[in-house]
Amino acid sequence: MDETWIYQFDPEPKSASMQRRPSSPPPKKAKVIQSSGKVMLSCFWDCDGIIMTDYMEKGKTVTGEYYSGWLKRLRSDIARRRRGKLRSGVLLLHDNAPAHRARQTVETAERCGFEILPHPPYSLDLAPSDFCLFPNLKKSIKGRRFEDITDAITAVEAWFQAQSDTFYSQGLLKAKDRWEKCVTQLSDYVEK
Template identity: 30%
Template sequence: MDKENVRFYIRLRTALGIEARTIHDELYTVFGDEAPSYRTVARWSHLFREGREEVEDEDRPGRPVTETTSENIEQVQSIIDDDPFVTVDELQEQTGLSHGTVYRIVSDHLKLMKITARYVPKHLTDFQRAERVRICKENLAKFERGSWKLCDVVTGDESWFYHKQTGRKLSNAAWVKKGDPPPTIVRRSRFAPRTLVCIFFNSTGPLLIHYVQRGQTIDHEYYIENCLYPVINEIKSQRSSFGTRSIKLHHDNGTPHFHQEVLNYLESEGITVMPHPPNSPDLAPCDFWLFDLIK
């Protein structure tokens, strides 16, 4: 049902002196529920009696009905290319387009989605990236051959837990193509009340959750006495028949972790230390999964 044809019919019947109620009944008989309401018929009938001849809608001020033009799409794309962290509200302000139009351009035409930036401690050199690949492949090959088993892996690390979360991750969300990796932002220190916690776990659950007293520094002696001793004792209690046999310890390259006395102690207990690439917390389960989940 074309609305302009309906209006032309209303105009014709009005010119013949037919009342709006009768015109509406005629339209309803033909079109049923798709017919215009009586109020609409009466309004157009009144306009035609007042001398209006056009059946088309008058031009209305404001934005055009169709705003997803190629020019607008290119404009939005250019702004996002300059600043991938720009918000929809900022795009709306800079382009003059409606909120809905901006969102349609971004999601439907540019195929972008906004995800939160991932914090990284530092940017890696080419050599460090190559080492990441090499070490990961070597570790994976041992699991695939069956010489290493996931149930024998113990992983642990320390992390600061702030008593109150400040800031919002949404402020770090940026537009990226679907399937592309998230952007990265270097984390900055925040001076707020916090507690240092050491956590170790394996495939069955936690082995140790240790809260470090305020002002205490974790050196190799503290690490052995308060972390490794309790963890190894817990392993022995859970594996009374096997003890620490075949156990693989995965921790990062923190200074206390690779002190010679720490390595000697782990060797004396028959524990193998899994190699870990430098500056790669995203490859440690505590960092890329547990701590992020808790925080």
């Protein structure tokens, strides 16, 4: 599980559209900024794909109570979409955000039968969403200008649906490799 911001317009960086002409100066470019229209995507996924998404409006906050409600909803979605997986056990990997560490969240996860995997603070290198899912998603929508935030959400959901069967499982296999590297390096930073 992880969260990221989805913008109504997120421009490509200047470097992405650079033109290389050795004999002439580079063209002048206006600075383009992200739109203020944004929504926070919260995404639960496994090796078979997306289990559950939630979109929170700008200005709202994920609290322990709110996140606990997601975990309860997640349990019912797993029971419905991933038959038999609850019996074999659910490992939950999320970062150390305050809502994820809240006592109410931990108690709800235990009641749901989820085992929370430990996640060292400031370890982006261990969050599969940060090196697999979200960078690829953002690359696909970067530079596109959506009419409204609902169109941006529709594009995100379409991208999730368009991924191959192996995309999600390969992302989690990379996470396993990163965990092993982290353990062998005694929790030092893992670059690649």
